[in-house]
Amino acid sequence: MAHNVEPSDALDPAVDTVFSLRSRLGLLAALAAGLVAASAAALAMGAYRLSVADVWATVLARLGLIGEVLPASRLHDTVVWNMRLPRIIMAITVGAALSSSGAVFQGCFRNPLVEPYILGVSSGAAFGAALGIIYPWFPLSVQLSAFVFAALAVTTVYLLARVRGEPAIVTLVLAGVIVGAVFSAGVSMLTYLATNVQMREIVFWLMGGFYFSTWRDVAIATPLVALGVGGMYANGWTLNVLSMGDQEARSLGVHPEKIRRLLVVLATLVTAATVSSVGVIAWVGLMMPHAARLLVGPDNRFVIPCAVLLGSIYLVLCDTLARTLTASEIPVGIITSLLGAPYLAYLLRSRTRGLFG
Amino acid sequence: MLRVQDLRFAYGPSPVLTGVTLDVAGGELCGLFGPNGCGKTTLFRCCLGLLEYQAGALTIDGLEVRRLDPRRLAGLVAYVPQEHRPPFPFLVKDIVLMGRTPHLTWFGRARRRDKQVVLETLEKVGILDLADRPYNELSGGQRQLALIARAVAQEAPLILLDEPTSGLDFSNQVRIWQILQSLAKTGTAVFACSHDPNHVAWFCDKVVAMNHAGVVAGGHPDEVMTESVLDRIYAGSCTVHSVAGVTTVLPRQVLGPEHQQRFGPVT
Numbered sequence: 150m151a152h153n154v155e156p157s158d159a160l161d162p163a164v165d166t167v168f169s170l171r172s173r174l175g176l177l178a179a180l181a182a183g184l185v186a187a188s189a190a191a192l193a194m195g196a197y198r199l200s201v202a203d204v205w206a207t208v209l210a211r212l213g214l215i216g217e218v219l220p221a222s223r224l225h226d227t228v229v230w231n232m233r234l235p236r237i238i239m240a241i242t243v244g245a246a247l248s249s250s251g252a253v254f255q256g257c258f259r260n261p262l263v264e265p266y267i268l269g270v271s272s273g274a275a276f277g278a279a280l281g282i283i284y285p286w287f288p289l290s291v292q293l294s295a296f297v298f299a300a301l302a303v304t305t306v307y308l309l310a311r312v313r314g315e316p317a318i319v320t321l322v323l324a325g326v327i328v329g330a331v332f333s334a335g336v337s338m339l340t341y342l343a344t345n346v347q348m349r350e351i352v353f354w355l356m357g358g359f360y361f362s363t364w365r366d367v368a369i370a371t372p373l374v375a376l377g378v379g380g381m382y383a384n385g386w387t388l389n390v391l392s393m394g395d396q397e398a399r400s401l402g403v404h405p406e407k408i409r410r411l412l413v414v415l416a417t418l419v420t421a422a423t424v425s426s427v428g429v430i431a432w433v434g435l436m437m438p439h440a441a442r443l444l445v446g447p448d449n450r451f452v453i454p455c456a457v458l459l460g461s462i463y464l465v466l467c468d469t470l471a472r473t474l475t476a477s478e479i480p481v482g483i484i485t486s487l488l489g490a491p492y493l494a495y496l497l498r499s500r501t502r503g504l505f506g
Numbered sequence: 507m508l509r510v511q512d513l514r515f516a517y518g519p520s521p522v523l524t525g526v527t528l529d530v531a532g533g534e535l536c537g538l539f540g541p542n543g544c545g546k547t548t549l550f551r552c553c554l555g556l557l558e559y560q561a562g563a564l565t566i567d568g569l570e571v572r573r574l575d576p577r578r579l580a581g582l583v584a585y586v587p588q589e590h591r592p593p594f595p596f597l598v599k600d601i602v603l604m605g606r607t608p609h610l611t612w613f614g615r616a617r618r619r620d621k622q623v624v625l626e627t628l629e630k631v632g633i634l635d636l637a638d639r640p641y642n643e644l645s646g647g648q649r650q651l652a653l654i655a656r657a658v659a660q661e662a663p664l665i666l667l668d669e670p671t672s673g674l675d676f677s678n679q680v681r682i683w684q685i686l687q688s689l690a691k692t693g694t695a696v697f698a699c700s701h702d703p704n705h706v707a708w709f710c711d712k713v714v715a716m717n718h719a720g721v722v723a724g725g726h727p728d729e730v731m732t733e734s735v736l737d738r739i740y741a742g743s744c745t746v747h748s749v750a751g752v753t754t755v756l757p758r759q760v761l762g763p764e765h766q767q768r769f770g771p772v773t
Contacts, residue, residue: 161622164618164621164622167621167625167637168599168616168621256594259592260593261593383613384613384614385614386607386610386613386614386615389596389604389614390604390607392592393592393604394590394592396551396554396556396585396587397587399554399555399556399576399580400554400576400583401580401604401660402576402577402579402580402581402608403577403607404577442594446597447594447596447600448600450614
């Protein structure tokens with residue numbers, strides 16, 4: 150009957166050392182501390198000079214812990230609480246969303262070069278945003294319109310790829326290319342029809358940035374992203390199994406199509422939520438899972454939280470650079486690309502075998 | 507353990523399995539062999555619930571495979587694919603821990619017992635020293651052993667292996683078959699397909715020979731490994747001899763003319 154391995158005492162102490170998580174948990178804790186430090190620094194930096202003490206006093210007063218918002222510090226309050234803080238929280242949210250969904254798409258599609266925009270989320274969102282920008286009578290706000298079209302694009306991809314039963318990975322990717330092409334053509338068409346001012350706005354939106362992030366964005370996007378990232382994190386082990394291929398996943402007790410559908414829906418949801426509020430920010434979703442794998446290995450139970458922290462730190466830093474590098478703001482998407490491309494080139498030259506072999 | 511009765515399967519209009527009947531008992535190492543395209547892989551895929559057969563019965567431990575969800579099925583049958591390179595460099599211990607997936611609690615949390623089983627299996631298969639190595643960087647033989655360890659750690663009463671020795675050197679091939687023999691001795695039903703008739707003749711307790719028409723013969727290797735059976739599978743290209751008391755299948759071409767009389771000279 151069932152073949153049983155009797156527990157032997159000889160290997161018992163080895164269980165703790167071989168499967169020790171300590172170093173990886175320590176690393177995650179260090180990254181979390183790094184995120185707090187980066188956010189605190191970002192809060193103090195910007196066009197309006199503030200000392201760390203001022204920032205601290207303002208935040209504490211706002212939280213109702215110590216002191217109160219005095220008329221003298223109103224300006225501090227506006228700068229820190231209404232401008233910088235929501236921006237930083239949005240940067241963290243977007244970083245977390247893109248990095249985790251990047252890791253999930255890479256695992257689901259068994260390809261370490263996949264990014265979260267692969268199923269046409271970005272082109273759908275761009276089309277929706279352009280539509281909202283050009284036609285003010287359009288019933289949806291720019292943001293909502295972007296979200297709706299992002300969701301529409303991915304749904305179309307899914308239905309298009311669905312020939313019989315659940316779609317295969319290759320068909321999904323191809324359908325993503327097709328739908329992406331259609332929506333990109335739509336964006337070009339709308340840009341062509343736009344006035345100069347509108348065109349500038351569309352281009353600005355396409356480059357992505359946190360310039361307009363408010364508490365309202367935080368209130369909408371952050372809970373959604375937290376929920377989605379939590380769901381993806383909970384399925385980290387299943388994603389490991391899924392990345393071995395459908396046949397093996399099934400023989401290991403995982404329903405590949407069901408799990409992939411769940412994970413793709415979650416990843417698409419958080420990506421769409423962020424794209425629609427801050428535009429297309431390239432490279433984060435591709436780079437951060439890679440960087441996480443270099444640090445903690447390929448186990449997605451650690452890759453996802455590690456990528457979330459790295460992505461958040463990265464976007465907080467990039468956004469701070471975007472705000473402070475020049476007198477006027479640089480779209481953050483330009484900075485992430487400028488820093489991201491050399492990073493990937495470095496990976497390509499030095500670690501190819503370990504990562505892609 | 508595994509019971510297949512009059513199993514029929516067709517990809518669209520083209521039938522692949524036309525009434526296959528066989529069974530594999532617990533504690534038995536059963537070898538399946540036959541030419542390319544005769545339906546060995548299809549049969550395996552049916553056993554693993556990857557394909558839905560159109561008629562006949564397929565039960566494992568008395569349960570109809572068709573009606574089981576993947577998790578239940580994974581508790582009954584473990585699968586060893588041909589060694590491969592997955593896209594991510596998982597460590598050997600994590601690959602083997604994947605075998606525990608049907609036993610894991612919520613969120614894939616591994617309990618102490620799961621980790622113990624992983625280490626014990628690695629030791630049993632003889633690759634405990636590879637536990638912390640990336641699976642991708644191992645040799646083909648080591649990767650195959652890791653996959654066997656994964657299936658053993660799954661603790662299913664039936665293990666299916668898809669050509670477990672293809673692409674391996676001679677000593678690794680023998681090593682794999684010996685591990686499979688010892689695995690069967692512990693009570694597991696082991697069902698492996700192979701392209702080498704000698705392997706199944708030498709190492710298996712039972713042999714099932716298939717050709718495009720279905721099962722040709724099944725039973726003890728000495729009964730199945732006869733020229734009349736091999737003629738129906740490989741169209742007269744083999745001859746069976748006893749080498750040092752061991753039944754051995756040889757290609758007719760390597761023998762001298764005195765052994766080829768039955769079919770006349772080879773042109």
